[in-house]
Amino acid sequence: MNRRILIGALTVALLSACSKPQPVAEGPRPVMVQKLALSSVQAGALYSGEVRARYESDLAFRITGKIIERKVDVGAVVKPGQLLARLDPSDAGLNAEAARAQLAAAQNELAYAKAEVERYRDLVAKNFVSRSVLDAKETTFKSALARVEQARAQATVAGNQAGYTSLVADQAGVITAITAEVGQVVKDSAPVMKLARDGEREVLIAVPESRIAALRKAGSIEVRLLAAPDAVFAGRVREVAPAADAATRTYAVRVTIVNATPEVQLGMTANVILPDAAAAGGGLLVPATALFEHDGGSAVWVLQPEGELVKAVLRKVQVRQFREDGVLLAGGVQPGETIAAAGVHKIVAGQLMQPRVASRPAAATVGAGG
Structure with missing residues (x-):
């Protein structure tokens, strides 16, 4: 009897375990x-762009050499005449010394030729030598004088090249890019840094072809910075690219910020807003x-x-x-x-x-x- 009761209880328990739970109503x-x-x-058309300097210059050494020192980093504010980088001056210095030595040798030859001319003039005056011998000495003197001028010019060029081992800023501005590092050998005229000059600031934007006509007719343009959305600056279209970009089919447009303040920093994101009567x-x-x-x-x-x-x-x-x-x-x-x-x-x-x-x-x- 007890065995039947036990089996029945187990069966009920198993059936209860296998039965599906009642679904719970989900709330909203x-x-x-x-x-x-x-x-x-x-209201109006809005284009995002980057704040750029109107004048940007690629700075490069005027001679080939190995960079041994770099004085500035990206973002550095520089002044005119400030040293930015230096090349190894060994070769340039040796070239300058060689040019100075050639100049000294040419000057010695000139001094000797001059003395010869003066001596032979006295001999011609006393009829000890012919006039043709004096003419030869005068020709030698003039050649020595020309060699001195040539050697002096070469010495000047060599001296200038020795000074070209130092790269200095020619304008006040900000260094926006560096493309060479210490230890790198660079060729003459290869860009080493990029300098954004102080002065006018502008926004570079990309405008679709359908909006170029409206852009040219825009009477007033607003510029707003993402970092300072409450500040409003007046803009003026300075330049529209003559050809569209081959990939994006948009035109590069530079909008000058007329009343830029010190808070307008290079590289900031800015919105250029064109008025739109319909909007x-x-x-x-x-x-x-x-x-x-x-x-x-x-x-x-x-x-x-x-x-x-x-x-x-x-x-x-x-x-x-x-x-x-x-x-x-x-x-x-x-x-x-x-x-x-x-x-x-x-x-x-x-x-x-x-x-x-x-x-x-x-x-x-x-x-x-x-």
């Missing part, structure tokens, strides 16, 4: 939401993560309140411009509406979700002002 999924808030941002008429700037493709167009999820939850409603929108800071919409949503800011590809229409407010506003209306 969280969703990151952002409310479209009114704000004033700059300035109004629009909404939404984060790129809020946009997705639907039926060949663009759409966002508008979140309607359902008590403490929100319900996703698909809304088609018209895109006016893709920008670095988001997507500019021409219509489809209104200020004050709430949209899903992330994870839009995992949302289905009518789904109830728990809203989670983002830390920063999603979008802003776009106006003409900056």
